[in-house]
Amino acid sequence: MVKSSKIIATLGVAAGLGIALLPLASHAVTGEEEVQVEVNEVFNFSVESFKAASTTAEINKVAMDRGTTNEELEHRIKADGNYSAGYVLTMSADHSYLLGEATSKQIPSISSTATALPTAGTVQANGHGWGYRVTDTAASGSSATLLGDYSGKDYNDIPTGNGDTLRAADTAARSASFDETKYVNFGIVTATDEVADTYKATITYTATPTAYNG
Amino acid sequence: MDDEVVSIGVSKGIEKIELSPGEVYSGEFDILNLSKTKSVSFAVKISPYSVDDETYDANFYDRDDYNQIVDWTTVDTPSGELMENERKTISYQIVVPETAPAGGQYLSFLVEVKNDESKEKTLSLSTKSRVASILYASVAGETVEEIEILENNINIFNLDHPVEVSSLVENKGNIHTPAEYILRVYPLFSNQEIYSNEETPVENTLLPETVLFSKKTWDETPRLGVFRVVQEISAADSYSSRERIVVACPGWFLFLCLLFVFSLIFWFIMRVRERKNIIKNY
Numbered sequence: 223m224v225k226s227s228k229i230i231a232t233l234g235v236a237a238g239l240g241i242a243l244l245p246l247a248s249h250a251v252t253g254e255e256e257v258q259v260e261v262n263e264v265f266n267f268s269v270e271s272f273k274a275a276s277t278t279a280e281i282n283k284v285a286m287d288r289g290t291t292n293e294e295l296e297h298r299i300k301a302d303g304n305y306s307a308g309y310v311l312t313m314s315a316d317h318s319y320l321l322g323e324a325t326s327k328q329i330p331s332i333s334s335t336a337t338a339l340p341t342a343g344t345v346q347a348n349g350h351g352w353g354y355r356v357t358d359t360a361a362s363g364s365s366a367t368l369l370g371d372y373s374g375k376d377y378n379d380i381p382t383g384n385g386d387t388l389r390a391a392d393t394a395a396r397s398a399s400f401d402e403t404k405y406v407n408f409g410i411v412t413a414t415d416e417v418a419d420t421y422k423a424t425i426t427y428t429a430t431p432t433a434y435n436g
Numbered sequence: 437m438d439d440e441v442v443s444i445g446v447s448k449g450i451e452k453i454e455l456s457p458g459e460v461y462s463g464e465f466d467i468l469n470l471s472k473t474k475s476v477s478f479a480v481k482i483s484p485y486s487v488d489d490e491t492y493d494a495n496f497y498d499r500d501d502y503n504q505i506v507d508w509t510t511v512d513t514p515s516g517e518l519m520e521n522e523r524k525t526i527s528y529q530i531v532v533p534e535t536a537p538a539g540g541q542y543l544s545f546l547v548e549v550k551n552d553e554s555k556e557k558t559l560s561l562s563t564k565s566r567v568a569s570i571l572y573a574s575v576a577g578e579t580v581e582e583i584e585i586l587e588n589n590i591n592i593f594n595l596d597h598p599v600e601v602s603s604l605v606e607n608k609g610n611i612h613t614p615a616e617y618i619l620r621v622y623p624l625f626s627n628q629e630i631y632s633n634e635e636t637p638v639e640n641t642l643l644p645e646t647v648l649f650s651k652k653t654w655d656e657t658p659r660l661g662v663f664r665v666v667q668e669i670s671a672a673d674s675y676s677s678r679e680r681i682v683v684a685c686p687g688w689f690l691f692l693c694l695l696f697v698f699s700l701i702f703w704f705i706m707r708v709r710e711r712k713n714i715i716k717n718y
Contacts (some may be wrong), residue, residue, distance in 0.1 A: 266470055268443035269565045284560065295561055309449075310494050320560075387493040408561065422560055428546065430494040430568040431449025 267309075267429040270298040289414035291342045297406045299388075301429055312428045313354070313406060314385025320352055320410070322419035329410065329421050331380035338376040339409045350413035353377030356388050357405045377409050385428070443470035444478070444518075444549050444567055452572040452612075455541075461530040465569055467547050469518035477550040479515040480526055482506055485544040485570055490604065490649035494568070496544055502644060505541035505573055508532055530573070538577025539610030540644050545569040572612050572641070582609040583671040586647065590665050590680040595687045598657040601667040603650050603676075607642035615640045615671035619652050622664040624681065630663070631656060642671070660685045 286292050301309050319328040332339060332353040340349030355377050378386070388404060406425075447466035455461055469476050483496040484503030499506070512527045528545070548566045586604040594600060605615050617638040621631040631654055642648050654665075666679045 266443055266445035266468070267565060267567045268470075269563045271561065271563055297561075297563060310492075312494055384488075384493075384495050384497045387491070420560065422562070424562045424564060426548075426564040426566060428494070428496070428566040428568055430544070431570065432492075 267301050267427075268299070269427050270300075272296060272298065286410065286412050288412050288416045288418075289343045291339060291409065291411045293407065293409040295408040295410070297425065297427070298403060299406065299427055299429075300403045310430045310432055311388045311404065312385045312430065313381065313388055314426050314428075315380045315382055316424040316426070318380045318382050320421035320423050322417060322421050325417050325419045327417045327419060327421075329412065329416070332377060334379045336377070336379065339411045342411050344413060345415045346413040348413075350411050350416060352408060352410040353379060354406055354408050357407050380423075385426070442474055442476055442549055442565070444468065444476065444547060444565060445470055446545075446547055446567050446569045448569050450570045450572065452574070454574045454576065455530065455532045455536070456576045457532055457536045458534045459530075459532045461532065462527065463530070463571075464525050464527045465545065466523050466525050467518065468523045469520060472520055475517055475519045475522075477515070477517055479548045479550065480511050480513065481546045481548060482509050482511065482528075483544050483546050485542040485568075487643055487646055490647050492646070492648055494544075496546065496568070501537065502540050502542055504536070505530065505543050505571070508536075509543060511545070532575065536575050537610075538575050539579050540612045541573040541575055542612075542643065543571050543573075545571065574611055579611045580609040581611060581613050581672040583607055583613055583615065583642070583674040585669050585671070585674050585676040588667055588669055588676045588678040590667055590678055590682060592680060592682050593690075594657065594682060594684045595690060598653040598655050599663065599665055599682055599684055600651065600653050601665065602652075603667070603669055604647055605640075605642060605650065605669065605671060606647045607644050607671075609672070610644045612641050612643050613672050615642055615648075615650075615669060617650060617652060618666075618668040619654060620666040620668075621654055622666070624662045624664060657684050660689060 284292050284294060299311060301311075318331040321328055330351050332351045336351075336353070339353055340351050344350075355375075388406065406427075445468040447468070451463070451465070453461065453463065467478060467480075469478075484499050484506050486495045486498055486500060486503065487493060488495050509528055509530045512529075513524070516524070518524060526545070546566045546568055548564055550564070584606045586606055587602070589602045591600045591602075599621065601619055603617065607613055617640070618632070618634050619638075620629055620634070622629060633652075638650070638652055640648055640650055652667075661684050663682055663684070664679060665682050666677060668677045669675070
């Protein structure tokens, strides 16, 4: 009994000392330090070319027969970062037509009053052309859900110069939600007498942070 | 972000500075290559910045009196290479003339990523990515802040969509001016706020000689309800407050209500006719 009491007393003292030491030990190990972190606003932007409805990014070039329609060329645009006010996305082409590399022949843009692509299977004089639209998912043809103020238009004419502002579904919402991804889908119709060549254009996407968020 | 996708970034989306005539101002911003596997060639172009229409579409082409700063500004690194994950500081200098007009001046630094030229030969639709870093400058002198609130609108009927308010505000001055928009929602017979964005109000910066259309919604609008909605707009010395009773309901519910009302009217008319017939026959 005496032995056990001594053991208990010893343990008690040790515990007491341990408890007494703990605050000092803790204070000595951690202390208090002010940590400063400077967070800069960062606005990130990327554009990716791929074939619509494909999950794999690949070089954006398709082979077409004369007198056919292709709606599989697509660009995926994404903004990211910690810039809270959002951004405005603008798209423009170096010229409104697709330009043949070897022959300098042109596949023109659809007109500004057109609402759809020309019907495939006719000669150049009756209709060939290309246009664009903005969709919510990577999809081709009629399965794509159109975004923006494109009501009544299946495709739009190709903008040059200052370009077109690509709007979200709410036409008054100039600034897209952050981390939003948009898809720009291109439709091309070739004529039955189209000259064989590689037709090209350069599309410039500009993301502008906004000073307005409503 | 996909590592394979070229992704560029800027450290400053919008910067606001103050200048004085005759001053030489030095500033900087960072550009970033966020790709982990690809280096990129970049170019920094100084372009005017203005906005078109009430929708404030960005305009990097047209020049007016508020874009003279483009001629005063140079960058130290107009082009170069960014390795994977590299961050580079771009310095710029603005030499403000002694005769610089007082008020706002606006430009954009367009950071453009060039395509891989070897691949351009195979691309049908090649792309260029540009990120704009906008500079809002105030040149000291006789600056005029003048705002007119042209419209302050509240939608009365909100069928199948959130309660919506909108406005048109015009900046008649010669300098960019902030405007603040506060939306409050109350129950019909109480002053206890259901919603208010007073802690984080909508803030828009209006460029001089422009009109801005703005829209705000109460995203938590219930499917059915009657509320008092207040929109307050304040900018410079201008202030506008508007209050309205609004109704939020599904379209089919409104249709049923109208159907009920018309049925009631029809029943009442039939009852009146019936009574007249009874009196007549009696």
